[in-house]
Amino acid sequence: MSDAKVRIDFSKIARFSLDSKRIELVNSGLNNIWGYKLRGNGQWYGIEANDLGFSIVPMEIGTGFPGIGSERLRSYQPWMPELHKFRVGGTGISGVAFADDLEGTFPEEWKDVAFIANPITSSINAVRIVRNSDGTVTAEHLPDFFNLRRRLV
Template sequence: MRKAQNFFLLQDSNNDGKADKRIPYFTGFGFTDTHTMAHTLIRAPGNWIHFSHGALNKGEVTALQSDLKLRIDYSKIARFSTSGTKMEIVNSGLNNIWGYQLRHNGQWYGTEANDMGYSVVPMESGTSFPGIGNEKLRPYQPWLPPFHEFRVGGTGLSGLAFADDVSGSFPEEWKDVAFFSQSNYRNN
């Protein structure tokens, strides 16, 4: 049996550019699918750090600073406080989240690795999308319908970025354009 995946806070207490403290924050992340373990950490307002949890992974995550436990199964977006004492699930679904981003206007977006219908979508807190696990955050809520018929095709869609440049160095036609990478493999 494998050990559970852990998150650590690394600190540089003597300002030499190297971490000299390793503080365990969380333990118990699943990693059945090692290429989609907990990843894509993004600092957010309110002293939160959002992250994506992989498609096939299941785990009971424990916050070691508070003993809080949270079940995180399948594709989820979750967040934890910078103090390491709080954590909660924010979104459920998509097929396999490999890109997640907070735009300058406060809107969250996600992309799934396998382009099963949600190449790039807005991901408001509390929403659920169909995908691996097909778990809704609330049993009564509807699935979010597909936002477009456009498909990029294939698998290996990863990362997500926007040309959110308030200084204006990007060309105007790049405004509100999503960028992500894709492997050469296509399944369509």
């Protein structure tokens, strides 16, 4: 889009060209994105602050999630289905990291585990998210990686 105006309201992700002359909306939705992560394998993931069934989700180009504004980028764009039934708790989920490193120093049991900063519950939640060979995605809520409240009790 050259010299085009792009409306970036509600909850949308956009990308710029390297020369900053073009901008393109790439996905929309989630209720309030407070974490966005590019993994070493080239896959993008996002989290929402409000824990409405999308604790950690793939954020592929063209995806749309119900949420603030519930606005589709294109009229034919389907909503991504709720990924899981569990909730990690809290309404201020605020960051995401994966146990990815180039040296492979994390143990195998941490493969595909997202660490989600959750200041409301004073914890670091752990969610294993796997992209299956058939294209589906599964998520499993693991025990918290860290929970300050348990340490204080």
